[in-house]
Amino acid sequence: MARIKFIAGNWKMNTTKAVAVELAKGVAKGAPDGVQAGVAVPFVYIDAVGQAIAGSKVLLGAQDAYFEKPGAFTGEISVDMLKDLGVKFCLTGHSERRHVIGESPELISKKAHAIYGAGLILVHCIGEKLEQRDGNKTLEVCKAQLHELSSKMDDPDRLVVAYEPVWAIGTGRTATDAQAQEVHAFIRAELGRMFSTDYAARVRIQYGGSMKPDNAKGLMSQPDVDGGLIGGAALKADQFLAIVNAGK
């Protein structure tokens, strides 16, 4: 069975409420058939964006979630709260949470299991820093971050891995098609060892890191690149939709 490409915008800590709603409406209006589009929205705008895209094909997403059930966790947001607002997918392990906010692999793993366990689509982000690539550690780093997942995640359609080389995020320096394919093929092979080959064949592996309308087609034409996780270019509906259309 062919994997439907999944292209998600990660809005990060951007937009105002009005901008978020306009952007969401633009994306919902233009989202084509044959490919899955989604938006990972700042917590405070999820409700408004959910209403703006209601009835459309666009999936509502969040950028983070806490792993505990609702309770005394000041400032945190639970997966149950996200589900209450209609969220369908949630990120974990984004490089900014790993390396700027300082989340540990243990915390990321707990969050990943809570998101997946709640029935949401988990988008688990992994990727090496520049010094790790230069030190030939790319596959080792990606393998360790993949192992934050576990065999309890038994539905491959609800597991998405986003390969985001840290040196390509927000830098304008994209991985080449061949560099992306090499790591994506490794990720699929490793998922095969962790789960099964049939399982791995169904998991979508997104590429993220300076994906733009002019490089999206080449990247998504690679056999193991099943979509994208888009930062900067997802903040303009026409640019984001051009990338989504490149996945058709």
Ligand code: 13P
């Ligand atoms: P950019 O597309 O801005 O490089 O960001 C990629 C990213 O981090 C998506 O999660």
